[in-house]
Amino acid sequence: MSDKLLVRAEAERLFAFFKAQGAEAVDAALMQPAGTLLDLYGEDIRARAYVTHDPDQGEMMLRPDFTVPVVQRHMAEGGEPARYTYLGEVFRMQQAGSGRATEYLQVGYEVFDRSNPEAADAEVFSLFAEVLSPLGLRPATGDIGILKAAVASLSTTEKRKAALMRHIWRPRRFRALLDQFTGKAAPSSARTAFLAVAQKEGAVALVDRAGPEIGLRSRGEVIRRTDALLNDAAEPLIGRMEAEVLETILALRETLPNAFAHLSDLAVDLTGLNSALERMERRMDALNDAGIDLDGLPFEASFGRTHMEYYDGFVFGFMAESRPDLPPVATGGRYDALTRVLGGGQEIPAVGGVIRPELVQELREGLV
Amino acid sequence: MTLKLGLPSKGRLMAKTFDWFAERGIKMERTGSDREYAAQVEGADLELVLLSAGEIPRELRAGRIHLGVTGSDLVRERIPAWEEVVKELQPMGFGFADLIIAVPAFWVDVTTLDDLDAAAAAFRAEHGHRLRIATKYHRLVREFLQDAGVADYQLVDSQGATEGTVKNLTAEAVADITSTGETLRANHLSILSDGLIHRSQAVLFKSRKASWGDAERAALADLTERL
Numbered sequence: 001m002s003d004k005l006l007v008r009a010e011a012e013r014l015f016a017f018f019k020a021q022g023a024e025a026v027d028a029a030l031m032q033p034a035g036t037l038l039d040l041y042g043e044d045i046r047a048r049a050y051v052t053h054d055p056d057q058g059e060m061m062l063r064p065d066f067t068v069p070v071v072q073r074h075m076a077e078g079g080e081p082a083r084y085t086y087l088g089e090v091f092r093m094q095q096a097g098s099g100r101a102t103e104y105l106q107v108g109y110e111v112f113d114r115s116n117p118e119a120a121d122a123e124v125f126s127l128f129a130e131v132l133s134p135l136g137l138r139p140a141t142g143d144i145g146i147l148k149a150a151v152a153s154l155s156t157t158e159k160r161k162a163a164l165m166r167h168i169w170r171p172r173r174f175r176a177l178l179d180q181f182t183g184k185a186a187p188s189s190a191r192t193a194f195l196a197v198a199q200k201e202g203a204v205a206l207v208d209r210a211g212p213e214i215g216l217r218s219r220g221e222v223i224r225r226t227d228a229l230l231n232d233a234a235e236p237l238i239g240r241m242e243a244e245v246l247e248t249i250l251a252l253r254e255t256l257p258n259a260f261a262h263l264s265d266l267a268v269d270l271t272g273l274n275s276a277l278e279r280m281e282r283r284m285d286a287l288n289d290a291g292i293d294l295d296g297l298p299f300e301a302s303f304g305r306t307h308m309e310y311y312d313g314f315v316f317g318f319m320a321e322s323r324p325d326l327p328p329v330a331t332g333g334r335y336d337a338l339t340r341v342l343g344g345g346q347e348i349p350a351v352g353g354v355i356r357p358e359l360v361q362e363l364r365e366g367l368v
Numbered sequence: 369m370t371l372k373l374g375l376p377s378k379g380r381l382m383a384k385t386f387d388w389f390a391e392r393g394i395k396m397e398r399t400g401s402d403r404e405y406a407a408q409v410e411g412a413d414l415e416l417v418l419l420s421a422g423e424i425p426r427e428l429r430a431g432r433i434h435l436g437v438t439g440s441d442l443v444r445e446r447i448p449a450w451e452e453v454v455k456e457l458q459p460m461g462f463g464f465a466d467l468i469i470a471v472p473a474f475w476v477d478v479t480t481l482d483d484l485d486a487a488a489a490a491f492r493a494e495h496g497h498r499l500r501i502a503t504k505y506h507r508l509v510r511e512f513l514q515d516a517g518v519a520d521y522q523l524v525d526s527q528g529a530t531e532g533t534v535k536n537l538t539a540e541a542v543a544d545i546t547s548t549g550e551t552l553r554a555n556h557l558s559i560l561s562d563g564l565i566h567r568s569q570a571v572l573f574k575s576r577k578a579s580w581g582d583a584e585r586a587a588l589a590d591l592t593e594r595l
Contacts, residue, residue, distance in 0.1 A: 042498070043523055044514050046506075096449035166489060166519070173517030176482070190479065190561065203476070211473035211556045215534040217491055217499075225477040225490060 003361075007105060010364070011087050011357035014107040017131050018085035023109055026084045028069035034059035037068065040310065040341065050091050062091035066108050067310070067335065068342065071350065074112050075343040081113035084352075100327070101358070110352030112339075117349040118279055121314040121334060122286035124351050128318065128330050129292060132355070135363045137318040137329055141256065142303030144168065144333070145276045145313040146263065150249050153272020156181060156238050159228065171305055178246070183237040195233050203227055245270050252301040256284060259299035283314060304331075310338040314351065320363055329363070330355040370415045371587050372578075374427050374436035377405050377418035381570060384462045385437050392594050412594070413587055422446075424573075428454050431577030434584060441467050441545060441568035445505050454573045458595055463570035465545040467505055469512075469563035472534055472541075473556050481516045481562050484541070488520040491540065502526035502539035505565070509543040512565045531555040 019025055031052070037045055050062040063069070066086050074082055087107045094100040109127060111120045129139065151164045160181050167173040179185035187195075198206055203226035213219045245266050252259055260280055267273040288294055304315030313334030320326050332353015340347035375396075376382045386396045395410040407416040417433055424438035425446040437460065447453050471478050478487050488499040499521045503509050506523055513521065524539050531551050533539040545568065546552055552559065572595070574588070 038522065042519050043510050043521060046510060047514070097452055163486065167517065170517040170519070173485070194479070206476045207474050210476050213474055214472050214556055215540050216495060216537055217472070217475065217487070217540050219474065221490065221494060222475050222477055225487060229477060
C-alpha cells in the first residue's frame with residue numbers, strides 16, 4: 001500500500017472508533033466562505049489558509065478546519081445533545097521553506113451537550129487518550145477558563161478587563177496591556193503630553209483643530225475614545241499583589257492535582273477564581289471516573305493560548321515526546337463562545353478535538 | 369558568460385539606475401526608438417533586460433535574470449522568504465520610500481499601533497465590520513500587524529490613489545509608501561509614530577535561483593569589484 005493509502009486506512013480506523021462511540025458521521029464542503037473565517041480569526045488567517053475566488057460565492061477558503069462548519073451545521077439543524085465525528089482533508093498554508101504539510105487528513109470528534117460540560121470534557125479527553133494509547137504520547141492540558149476568571153476578577157475597570165480578555169490568545173499583546181495597567185511600563189512622553197493637553201482644552205477642541213472629519217470613523221467616536229483615555233489615565237493602576245497572582249497563574253506548570261491545589265491557594269485572595277475552580281474540580285472528578293491517572297496528567301495554565309484561538313475553557317493536546325519535530329498529534333478543547341458567535345443568538349456548551357492520522361501512522365510505523 | 373541584469377524600463381528609476389552604473393564606469397543607454405524596450409551596455413559583460421520594476425522580483429525568483437534592480441519593498445512583498453531566494457548586493461541610495469501606516473489626522477486618539485488596535489475593536493463594535501486598511505502591500509502589512517498583535521482590522525486592496533480611500537469611505541486607514549509625506553498631509557492623513565513598516569530603496573539584487581556556473585560567478589566577481 002502507498003503511504004497515502006496507509007494514512008487513509010489509519011484515518012478510517014480512528015473514524016470507526018468514534019462512530020462506534022455513537023457519534024454521527026458528518027462532512028463539510030471543501031470550500032468555505034472566507035468571510036465567516038476572516039470575521040472569526042482576522043486577517044492573520046490569510047497567512048494560514050488558501051484563498052480562492054468564485055464568481056457567485058465570492059472569496060472562498062479551502063477548509064482550514066472542520067470545527068466552524070460543524071458548529072454552523074449543528075446550530076442550524078442539530079438536535080440535542082449531539083456527538084459528531086468527521087474525516088477529511090484540511091488545508092494549511094505554511095511559511096515559505098518550512099516544509100510542513102499543506103494538506104492533511106483530520107479525524108475529529110465534537111460533543112454538543114448542555115447536561116454536564118465537565119463530564120463532556122472528560123469524555124472527549126479520555127476517548128482521545130484511549131485511541132492514542134498505543135503511541136505513548138505525552139498529554140498536555142490547560143484551562144483558558146481559569147485565565148479568563150483571573151482577568152475578570154482583577155479589581156480594575158471593565159474596559160481594561162475587556163482589553164485583556166480580547167488578547168488572551170495573543171500573549172505579547174496581553175503582556176503589553178498588563179504592563180501598562182500595572183504601571184510596569186510607563187506611558188510614553190508623547191502620550192502623557194497629549195493627555196495633559198486634552199485635559200486642559202478638552203477632546204472637542206483638539207479634534208476640531210487636528211483636521212477635517214473624513215472617513216467612516218466619526219468625530220464622535222474620536223472624542224469618546226479620547227475621553228475614555230483621559231478617564232483611564234485617572235484610574236488607579238492594578239495593584240502589585242493582584243498582578244503577581246496573575247503572573248503566577250500564567251506561569252503555572254504542574255500536575256493537574258498540584259495545579260488545582262496551587263490555584264485553590266491563590267483563590268483565597270482572588271475569590272473570582274472560585275467558580276472556574278469548581279468546574280476544574282468537577283472535571284478532575286470526571287477524568288478520574290473515566291480512568292485517567294490525574295497525578296500523571298500535566299496542567300499548564302497558558303497551554304493553548306497561542307494556537308487555539310476559539311477555545312475558551314478546557315484545552316488539551318497529545319505530543320510525541322520522542323519526535324519534537326512533529327506538530328501535536330491531537331489537539332482539542334471547549335469552545336462555548338464559538339457556538340454563540342456562529343449561533344445567531346443561540347449557544348450550547350461544546351467540546352471536541354482532532355487527530356492527525358498521518359502522524360499516528362508515522363509513529364505507529366516507528367513502533368514496529 | 370553574459371549575466372542578465374533586469375532593470376526598470378522607464379521613468380526616474382531607470383534614469384537613476386543608468387546614472388548609478390555610469391558612476392561606476394558602466395555606461396548604459398536605451399537603443400532604438402523611444403518606445404522600444406531595448407538597451408545596450410558598454411564596459412561590462414551584461415545583457416540588459418528592461419522590465420517593469422514590479423516584475424523584477426518575479427524574474428529574480430524564477431531565476432530568469434541573474435541580477436535585478438528594484439525596490440526592496442517589492443522584493444519583500446512579492447517573494448515569500450525572500451532572503452532564501454535573492455541576496456542584496458548593494459543598496460543604491462535612491463528610490464527612497466517608506467511603507468507606513470497612516471490614519472486620519474483628526475483621530476487625535478490614535479498615534480500608535482496600540483491605539484489602532486483599541487480603536488479597531490471599538491470600531492468593529494460600533495460599525496459591525498472590521499476596520500479597513502487600504503494597501504497594495506498585503507503581505508508586509510499583514511505580517512507587521514500580526515507581529516504587533518493588532519486585531520479586528522481587514523486589508524482592502526488599493527492599487528493606486530490609496531490616500532483617497534478614507535475620504536471615499538472605502539477604508540478607514542491606509543498603508544502606503546511615502547517619500548515626503550506631502551500626499552498624506554494633503555489628504556489629511558497622519559503617520560502612526562510606530563507605523564513604519566519598511567524603509568525602502570532601490571537595491572541591486574542577485575538571484576540565488578539563476579544558473580551560477582563558474583563563468584557566471586567570475587563575471588559577477590568582476591562586476592562587484594567595480595561597484
